[in-house]
Amino acid sequence: MPVKRSSEIRRIHLIGVSGAGMLPLSICLKQAGVNVSGEDNRMTSEAKEALERYQIPILSASDIKNSEVLVVYSSVIGDSHPSRVESSRRGWKQIQRGLCLADVVKGKRLIAVAGSHGKTSTTGILIDLFESIGEEPSYAMGGRFASKRDPGRWTQSEWMIVELDESDGTIEEFSPEISIILNADHDHHSKYATETEYLDIFRRLGLRTTGHVVLNEVLRGSVDEQLAQDLVVYAKVENSERVATNQLGDFSRNNQQMALAAMEVAGLKKPDVAKVRFTPIKRRQSCLYFSPTLNVIEDYAHHPVEIAAIREGLASVFSRKTIAVFQPHRYSRTLSLKGELAAELSRFDYVHLLEVYEASEDPIEGGSGRDLYDACKNRFEHCEFHSDEGALLRALESKIVESNLLNVVFLGAGKTDILARQFVQNLFAKDLRWGVLYSEISSVLDYGSKIRSQEPLSNKTTLRLGGTAELYFEPASGPELATALRVCHESGIPVYPLGRGSNLIVPDSGVSGLVIRLSHNHWRRFEILSEGEIRVGAGMRIKELCGIACREGLEGFEFLEGIPGSVGGALRMNAGAMGGWMFDVVKSVRFVNLDGTLVEANVKELSVGYRHCRELERAIALDAILVASAVGQKEVELRKAIDVYQSKRKESQPREPSAGCIFKNPEGASAGQLIDELGLKGSAIGGAEISPVHGNFIVNRGGATSEDVIELVRLVIRVAKSRRSIDLEPEALLYGSEWKDALS
DSSP: OHHHHOTTOOEEEEETTTSTTHHHHHHHHHHTTOOEEEEOTTOOHHHHHHHHHTTOOBOOGGGOOOSOEEEEEOTTOOTTSHHHHHHHHTTOEEEEHHHHHHHHTTTSEEEEEESSSOHHHHHHHHHHHHHHTTOOOEEEOSSOBSSSOOSEEOOSOSEEEEEOOOTTSGGGGOOOSEEEEOOOOOOOTTTOOSHHHHHHHHHHHHHHOSSEEEEEGGGTTTTTTTSOGGGEEEEOOTTOOOOBOSOOHHHHHHHHHHHHHHHHHTTOOOOOGGGOBOOOBTTSSEEEEEOSSEEEEEEOOOSHHHHHHHHHHHHHHOOSEEEEEEEOBOHHHHHHTHHHHHHHHTTSSEEEEOOOBOTTOOOOTTOSHHHHHHHHHTTOSSEEEOSOHHHHHHHHHHHHHHOSSEEEEEEESSSHHHHHHHHHHHHHTTOTTTHHHHHHHHTTOOTTOEEEEEEEOGGGSSSOOOOEEEEEEEOSSHHHHHHHHHHHHHHTOOEEEESSSOSEEOOTTOEEEEEEEOOSGGGGOEEEEETTEEEEETTSBHHHHHHHHHHTTOBSOGGGGGOOSBHHHHHHHTOEETTEEGGGSEEEEEEEETTSOEEEEEGGGSOEETTEEGGGTTEEEEEEEEEOSBSSOOHHHHHHHHHHHHHHHHHHSOSSSEEEEOBOOOTTSOHHHHHHHTTOTTOEETTEEEOSSOTTEEEEOSSOOHHHHHHHHHHHHHHHHHHHOOOOOBOSEETTSOHHHHHO
16 A cells, blocks of 8 residues: 555545545544544544544544645545644645545555545445355455445455546546446536536546456447547446446446446456345335335435436336425535436425535535525415424425325435435334334345335235235345344234245234235246256246246256245255155255244255154244256156146146145044045035045135135034044144134
8 A cells, every 4th residue: 555655644634524435534543553543623423433433543643743734635625624724834745635645545446436426335335246156356445345345445455446536537536457337428617617527537547547448338439538448348237237236227227337347357257147135225225115005215316317316217217205404515516417416306306405504515506405495486386495304304294194006215425314314203102012123124125125014915815805914014135034034023913924825824903013025036947956956936936847847858846836936945844746745855954943043954954744844933034945856857758747736736736726735634634535525525614625536625715705714624623522532633724823712
């Protein structure tokens, strides 16, 4: 690190050290062995904790005893700052943050992320991609991860990833090996008066790049002028792979593809994108509250293009109204983009405006929050201006009472994040049962998830009857599932896994607690591991598994064709058909206990028996490694075997809606045959009937209730006991309840 080798420097002191760009720089310097200190008039608790963890002293320039100090200041720190005045008096050299960072990266293979929007998110994605292939690059990003991960790091890796800031002009000091230029929408108007001036900084960055320049297709013909075309890579978004992320829409997909393109031109191993999950970043489409009726999101968006991206992203996922709370950033930007901001804000269903976050700028006539409000009112009526933050929160609370389904999105680079959290805290007090869950899930959310209250379950079961779930959740990722389970465990809220809805009866009264269903594509993955071994997601339908195994020439799974439902349900019940059992083909299972703890166990470590796996009785299976009995078989031969099983099933099982076999086979006998011998086939109560085709099936002839089915179960148990002295036990689950209570 060049700054460390400057023998005349005894210490580097950072003014404004808790800033988005300054904190990562301080961490990089400290990890590289530099004597570092820092100060900030607006020190955040998060920055203070990080500085103390790295033993970076927090003090002012006047507290420093050294005589040789390099002072580094953020762009918002003016000449009149007391520590800058003191540094000048003592003759210390003072430089901007960007100049120091440019010196730090010398000697590294630099990947620079530049552009008007999306830099922080793309930097975070790139870091995750590097780590997914075992690389640990140095990095400095301009935001904060939502996790405990630091925003900066210095390692011995030859690679360094840096987010470049064009706002103060220090971008000109960098000559990367690889430059990612995401976009170039005119911004920072006080520094770059015209669009041409603004575009030129990115053109010059491209010319200084020693290796490849990665561009979006939309920049073709503008930023790529004068660049050697064999060194320019245009990332394509259409039909692209998607990194698992909490971010929305094409804007995010563009960031992902630019990062992947940079990995490729760097000559690095291609990441397995399906296994990479992007670490959420604070204030970047961050969900703070995710409930059936209300979502609260915050985003750093302060440029019209960024505002459009978050609005369009939300619209692509949620069919509900969206209220925007917006704080403009800088008077100069508000003045220059007032018309564009008003036009974009008009597309929300309602807008609440705040005064400008000045970011060290002096007020400019025509560039205030009131001026933006006037521009908005000239375009649309659904807008309010608030100088009082309490009044804003009260107005929002009245809006959510008026509407059933809402997104509330807090936008801007100022204090909207603080207001968003105050708003969420107020929501907690109104929902003591579920409020914590809505907040905790949101912190790990993938927007592909679904959550609904009083969700009908009859259409999610093969028997087609029953009541509603108090709360119903379809998580799209492992962290969401684990979080929901942990919170419910800590809160004493019961959790009920739901697969394809076979082998269970939902009571008419419904289910009190949380019903979790692994319906998202994330849980349906299929992966060939080695010769004859496959990993299968618990959400995959058994029928789908059979079809894939058949196409891949994997023998040994054909009998599964007779089992309804999903892989997870078949594992939990050790389901069987045609003389075979699910665990006959299982090598290991990965599952999460209902307290949120993750377990992976091989089949020898599991207690498996007739129609049960003990470890999965209070757990949710995530996936399993299955083993074929033979490989390389002809699909046509495997298909013939499956067709035989299908024919047998069709001949022996009813076609009407049912829950599958209702009773366990008594020892040495068949429950279905026993019921037939007792003359109970065809017995009916209400809309439920003991199937004339198979005595161990109760079918829904139309309009059946769960009480009809339960009454038939009571009848069969009573007759079997009185006539044969046989105690029949239900195999199908009484979902959310206990059979002993229903049969007593």
